[in-house]
C-alpha cells in the first residue's frame with residue numbers, strides 16, 4: 001500500500017494516530033518514540049462521510065442518468081410523480097442488495113427503497 005509509512009529510526013511500520021490537542025493526524029511508531037505529522041489524509045479518505053450537499057448532488061445525478069432503468073410501475077409517495085429511476089445497491093449494515101427508487105421529478109428527487 002502506498003500510504004504505508006515506516007519509522008526513520010527503527011524502520012517499523014508507522015500507525016496513524018490523532019493528535020487531539022493540535023487536531024493533526026500523526027504517524028507514530030509503536031517501537032520507539034518517533035512520530036511525524038501526516039502530509040496527507042489519504043488513510044482516512046474511506047471514512048469521510050458525504051456532506052448533505054454531496055448527497056443531494058448524487059441523487060440528482062442518479063435521476064438524470066440515462067443508463068439507469070426507469071419504471072412507471074411505481075409512484076413517488078412525496079409528489080405523486082409516476083416515474084422513478086431504480087438501481088440496486090448494498091445498504092450499510094445489511095447483507096445482499098437492496099432495490100432503491102429515485103423520483104424522476106427534478107424538483108423532488110425523493111429516494112426510497114423497495
Ligand SMILES: [Zn+2]
Nearest residue numbers: 007010029032
Ligand atoms: Zn521506531
Ligand SMILES: [Zn+2]
Nearest residue numbers: 076079103108
Ligand atoms: Zn417525487
